[in-house]
Amino acid sequence: MDLLENLKWRYATKKFDASKTIKEDDLEQLKEAVQLSASSYGLQLYKVLIIQNKELKSQLREAAWNQAQLTDASHIFVFCNYTERKNEHIDEYIQATAKTQDTPSEKLEGYGNLIKQSLSAKSEAAWQSWSEKQTYLALSNLLTACAELKIDSCPMEGFEQEKFNKILGLDEKGLNAAVIAPVGYRSTEDHTQFRSKVRKPKEILFEEI
Ligand SMILES: Cc1cc2nc3c(=O)[nH]c(=O)nc-3n(C[C@H](O)[C@H](O)[C@H](O)COP(=O)(O)O)c2cc1C
Known part of the structure; x- marks a missing residue:
């Protein structure tokens, strides 16, 4: 499987080549x-800033413990979760499903109500955690897609959320920067790329029952 080879090729890039930019069709x-x-x-209760x-990258670098990936990578993906539960998010989804799948929206109303009930039953802390978790699935797809296109990436939690939210004006939009990923091309000087991957052996990681 090519995918496994590409996953072995990828690594959390520490030093990007600042002279290289991702092509428009790859970005798409x-x-x-x-x-x-x-x-x-x-x-999909999140928004992704690219x-x-x-200038913005430099400001974000300062809010990310001065990690060089922020300025040297071609683009930074910032995965932002919605901070408030709103029924309109669910209504929009129901409308989109009705339109895309050519189903009368009345038929989906019960499902919409079920989602609303389930989300409103969560405590505030559980909602925030659930909401942030959603963005990690999108992050994971990005990392895998990057590997398939031989584009480098670095998933990062090492940044100050409040500062990111301020710099990017996220509070006003009801958003929060949950996790980020600078993407671009590795520098030949990044020694991390030559290190062997440290992973748990399959016998320890998996248990087949
Ligand atoms: C959610 C998450 C947050 C991370 N935060 C950082 C970070 O702030 N800075 C960094 O250099 N690497 C960060 N990493 C990279 C991990 O250290 C790296 O993925 C791990 O050591 C495995 O190595 P590999 O990805 O190169 O195979 C993060 C990884 C994940 C999944």
Whole structure:
């Protein structure tokens, strides 16, 4: 399977080659892979910012413990979860399903209500955690799609959320930066690429019952 070879090729890139930029059609493919991510109920309760602006990247680097990936990567994907539960998010999803699958929306109303009940039953902490978790599935699709296109990436939680939210004006939009991924091309000087992967042996990681 080519996918396994590509997953072995990928690594969390520490040093990107700042002179290289991702081509527009590759970027479109990455966006499509993120768009196709699975999400709970199919709601996709997040927004993904894709940042190329140099000035903004520098500001974000300062809010990410000065990690060089923020300025040297071609683009930064910022996965933002919605901070508030809103019935309109579910209504929009129901409408989209009705339209796409040519089903009368009245038939989907019960399902919509079920989702609303289930989400409103969560505590605030459980909602925030659930909401952030959704973005990690999209992150994972991005990392895999990057590997398939031989584009480098680095998943990152090492940044100050509050500062990111402020710099990117996310609070006003009801969004929160959950996790980020700079993407681009590895520098030949990044020694991390030559290190062997550290992974648990399958006998320990899996238990077949
Ligand atoms: C959610 C998440 C957050 C991470 N945060 C950072 C980070 O802030 N900075 C960094 O250099 N690497 C970060 N990493 C990369 C991990 O250290 C790396 O994926 C792990 O050591 C496995 O190595 P590999 O991805 O190169 O195979 C993060 C990875 C994940 C999945």
